[in-house]
Amino acid sequence: MQSEQEFSKAEKFWMNFKLYQLWRFIVLNIKVYTIAVQSKWR
Amino acid sequence: MAKVLVIGAGFAGHTAALYLGNKIGRQHEITVISNRDVFGYVPSWVWVGVGHMKPERTIFKLKPVYDRMNIKFVHAAAKEIHPDIGNQYVLGEEVGTGREIRLDYDYLVIAPGPLLNFAGTPGLGPENGYTHSICSLPHAIKAREAYLALCDRMKKGDKVKIVIGTGHPGATCQGAAFEYIVNVHKDLLKKGLRDKADILWLSNEPALGDFGVNGVQIKRNGIVQKSDEFIKSVFNDHGIRYQVQTGVTKVEEGKIHWQNYEGEEGTTEFDFSMLIPQFKGQPFKYIGNDGSDISSKLVNPAGFVLVDGKYGLSYPELSQTPEAWPAQYQNPSYSNIFAAGIAFAPPGPISKPFTNKNNVAIAPAPPRTGMVSGVIGRVVAMNIVDLIKTGRMTHSERMSEMVAACVASMGDSLWDGNAVTIVMHPVVPDRKKYKNEFGRDLFISHLEMGVSGAWMKFMLHYTFIWKFKAQLGWKLIPE
Ligand SMILES: Cc1cc2nc3c(=O)[nH]c(=O)nc-3n(C[C@H](O)[C@H](O)[C@H](O)COP(=O)(O)OP(=O)(O)OC[C@H]3O[C@@H](n4cnc5c(N)ncnc54)[C@H](O)[C@@H]3O)c2cc1C
Numbered sequence: 101m102q103s104e105q106e107f108s109k110a111e112k113f114w115m116n117f118k119l120y121q122l123w124r125f126i127v128l129n130i131k132v133y134t135i136a137v138q139s140k141w142r
Numbered sequence: 143m144a145k146v147l148v149i150g151a152g153f154a155g156h157t158a159a160l161y162l163g164n165k166i167g168r169q170h171e172i173t174v175i176s177n178r179d180v181f182g183y184v185p186s187w188v189w190v191g192v193g194h195m196k197p198e199r200t201i202f203k204l205k206p207v208y209d210r211m212n213i214k215f216v217h218a219a220a221k222e223i224h225p226d227i228g229n230q231y232v233l234g235e236e237v238g239t240g241r242e243i244r245l246d247y248d249y250l251v252i253a254p255g256p257l258l259n260f261a262g263t264p265g266l267g268p269e270n271g272y273t274h275s276i277c278s279l280p281h282a283i284k285a286r287e288a289y290l291a292l293c294d295r296m297k298k299g300d301k302v303k304i305v306i307g308t309g310h311p312g313a314t315c316q317g318a319a320f321e322y323i324v325n326v327h328k329d330l331l332k333k334g335l336r337d338k339a340d341i342l343w344l345s346n347e348p349a350l351g352d353f354g355v356n357g358v359q360i361k362r363n364g365i366v367q368k369s370d371e372f373i374k375s376v377f378n379d380h381g382i383r384y385q386v387q388t389g390v391t392k393v394e395e396g397k398i399h400w401q402n403y404e405g406e407e408g409t410t411e412f413d414f415s416m417l418i419p420q421f422k423g424q425p426f427k428y429i430g431n432d433g434s435d436i437s438s439k440l441v442n443p444a445g446f447v448l449v450d451g452k453y454g455l456s457y458p459e460l461s462q463t464p465e466a467w468p469a470q471y472q473n474p475s476y477s478n479i480f481a482a483g484i485a486f487a488p489p490g491p492i493s494k495p496f497t498n499k500n501n502v503a504i505a506p507a508p509p510r511t512g513m514v515s516g517v518i519g520r521v522v523a524m525n526i527v528d529l530i531k532t533g534r535m536t537h538s539e540r541m542s543e544m545v546a547a548c549v550a551s552m553g554d555s556l557w558d559g560n561a562v563t564i565v566m567h568p569v570v571p572d573r574k575k576y577k578n579e580f581g582r583d584l585f586i587s588h589l590e591m592g593v594s595g596a597w598m599k600f601m602l603h604y605t606f607i608w609k610f611k612a613q614l615g616w617k618l619i620p621e
Binding site for chain 2: 124129
């Protein structure tokens with residue numbers, strides 16, 4: 101059975117709020133870069 | 143002077159070749175044999191498949207890059223591998239002339255990606271079947287033509303059924319299919335045609351959002367979020383129906399036949415379908431000095447190259463043994479042969495396998511994503527450099543130590559595009575190191591939807607093509 105689970109209005113707002121998304125973009129890049137660069141030292 | 147031969151110029155082989163050329167290309171002979179003379183940036187084929195990116199923007203010629211990097215390029219398809227000491231060479235067939243080519247080697251990297259096994263599911267695939275694929279550039283172009291023709295039908299008022307997912311009970315690469323389905327949804331929305339299409343996700347995953355890696359879990363504000371709930375929200379939000387725990391067994395014109403966990407058999411109708419086939423290893427011949435078939439020393443029954451993994455563990459044992467995953471991708475019988483990318487044989491599945499009462503194993507194979515393939519290519523290259531210079535390998539990285547990032551875009555607009563960004567660390571859960579039920583680093587792992595994902599996807603496309611062209615600073619860009 102398919103549940104009725106959906107994103108809330110607030111969640112959708114944050115998904116499209118460009119300033120917040122810029123922040124998430126920076127966080128994501130830092131996370132991935134730091135962990136991926138560690139891989140280069142192995 | 144040592145001779146290093148790399149078979150395949152994809153994420154794994156090309157990465158290996160660049161590092162080899164960079165480190166030892168001037169002193170030693172580095173050769174790449176590839177059946178295509180271009181590098182293909184595979185992740186962007188999703189956009190090709192919906193008509194959002196021109197195919198030529200996803201490829202570039204290999205030879206000019208290799209000329210700069212001191213790498214010889216041979217445009218041929220490898221056919222036979224002769225690995226016995228004293229007489230080690232690969233036989234290939236030159237593209238265009240059909241001429242036989244012999245390439246001797248001291249070190250061999252096998253990285254030819256997957257054989258797309260459409261034959262494993264009767265009626266599957268764009269060549270001899272009824273479904274489409276985005277796993278090669280010609281396939282993505284064909285999928286685009288069929289999809290755009292379908293849009294024309296919808297514009298005339300036709301209501302259509304679209305089915306996207308996996309086309310074999312043991313298929314992998316669910317991430318690519320997921321990205322395709324959400325791109326189709328977004329494209330139809332933009333064209334004002336979404337109400338004309340019933341879209342179904344049909345997959346062999348044990349649960350939504352499994353992606354062949356046992357799902358993705360993150361911790362946010364102290365709460366653990368899981369990909370099954372997240373992807374369910376995405377599908378519900380987009381009005382995409384879903385059916386998991388299902389293995390496609392046969393396709394006929396307009397009809398997909400399947401079996402599920404319960405052993406039930408069923409049929410789903412479609413007007414357009416993109417289903418990922420089973421992946422197998424490339425069907426090379428492995429021939430000993432006496433002319434005998436020595437495949438069993440090099441590959442598993444599916445044709446994937448055996449390396450330094452611990453094979454034969456049961457799923458419960460394997461899921462508690464992260465060190466069973468290979469670290470150096472070296473063949474145990476031939477220490478100068480390595481495999482990288484999709485070509486290496488994983489020790490088993492990451493997702494929980496399931497066999498139904500009819501003895502059909504419905505179990506996603508473990509994905510070896512672009513990032514994973516690139517990292518393995520680098521590890522293998524650096525170890526070959528080590529062996530040539532010092533005789534001792536110093537590099538290793540298991541999939542139970544690697545990070546993988548996948549961005550499943552929905553549309554390609556930087557303003558109102560959207561994407562699900564998925565980061566998992568490690569790809570294969572390590573329950574010894576990470577003391578939670580998922581065996582993952584819940585801080586680094588990331589699962590989020592938003593327009594920033596669309597920016598990320600664009601950035602990845604351009605930075606990776608920059609890197610693969612070995613432009614200034616390419617080594618600073620992680621695999
Ligand atoms: C549509 C799609 C989207 C994807 N999106 C993502 C993503 O967003 N992120 C991600 O991390 N991964 C993604 N992946 C997965 C990723 O593309 C693969 O993991 C990666 O391409 C595997 O690299 P590889 O080098 O093993 O194989 P490939 O990239 O397939 O390269 C193999 C190369 O070997 C050559 N070759 C084949 N046979 C021979 C032969 N006989 N002789 C010589 N050469 C040969 C081929 O022409 C090819 O150039 C996606 C996959 C698909 C299909």
